[in-house]
Amino acid sequence: MKYLVTGGAGYIGGTVARVLLGRGDSVTVYDNLCHSRREALPTDADFVHGDLHDKALLTDTLSRTRFDGVLHFAALIEAGESMKCPDVYFRNNTVGTLSLLEAMHATGTDRLVFSSTAACYGEPRRTPIEEGDELKPTNAYGESKLLSEHMMRWFGTQFGLRYATLRYFNVAGAMEGYGENHEPESHLIPLVLDAALGIRKEIKIFGQDYPTKDGTCVRDYIHVADLAAAHLLALESLSRQSSAVYNLGNGQGFTVREVIDSARRVTGRPIAVVEEPRRPGDPAVLVASSDKARRELDWRPKFADLDTIVETAWEWHQRLRNGAK
Secondary structure, X not given: OEEEEEOOOOHHHHHHHHHHHHOOOEEEEEXXXXXXXXHHOOOOOEEEEOOXXXXXXXXXXXXXXXXXXXXXXXXXXXXXXXXXOHHHHHHHHHHHXXXXXXXXXXXXOXXXXXXXXXXXXXXXXXXXXXXXXXXXXXXXXXXXXXXXXXXXXXXXXHHOOEEEXXXXXXXXXXXXXXXXOOOOOOOHHHXXXXXXXXXXXXXXXXXXXXXXXXXXXXXXXXEHHXXXXXXXXXXXHOOOOOEEEEEEOOOOEEEHHHXXXXXXXXXXXXXXXXXXXXXXXXXXXXXXXXXXXXXXXXOOOOOOOHHHHHHHHHHHHHHHHOOOO
């Protein structure tokens, strides 16, 4: 099978591309390398250095090879940044996705797995969150992804696009030889591990007055290997269904302080903390119900324990910061 992976030089896209290659599929990565490096590309993948806004290049790429599907990861992902420059997020994430959808339609490429986000739900009225719950983003990042979901639905009803939307919660951990390395980094676990290594003086906790057990935000952490497995199952599901939406998470939440404590246990090192005010757009609690994915895709996460997730990230992070390839 042949797949196009947009954003395949990134953390999640690169992991999924490697899993596809490992099972014998052919992969073409389409990436502009704005937050990654050429060295992060899977060695056995073909590479097109391109931007989503270059519809001519996208169309040419899709027309030269008859792809069995597209996995779309390319996006800006920082919720806090999206509140400072929403225009950039709508242009990159929403308009960029429209460009991809138009190129797919023009070339008859009709299967898509979309990297969406739990940020589409905003401040949930209940937890764990289910796929049918209200969609009311509290930041421009979530809104940019939700608008992309709406476009896919219309491309499905009008043009026959078959698609699976995967709403992620917090992705973490590493597979052997490949893990998280954003530029710049803003995700909690790699930042905490930088503090454990002494690369960062302290870790900042944004907000201590949330209605949670210790006053800090609660998030649902899913291992990147479990996430990659769900993508393959979602791809396969498009042969028997035209569209689907799935939450992907572990179904249990951890506060920011609990994540820091886990990192202290795993690394055996002190981690200094500085308390900062809340950031705009951060919901108090985001925890997934992944029952639908378990039921319909027979998806079974293998890494449910937070310390285990952090441990795999720690092994990768040490090699990364020590300059290991």
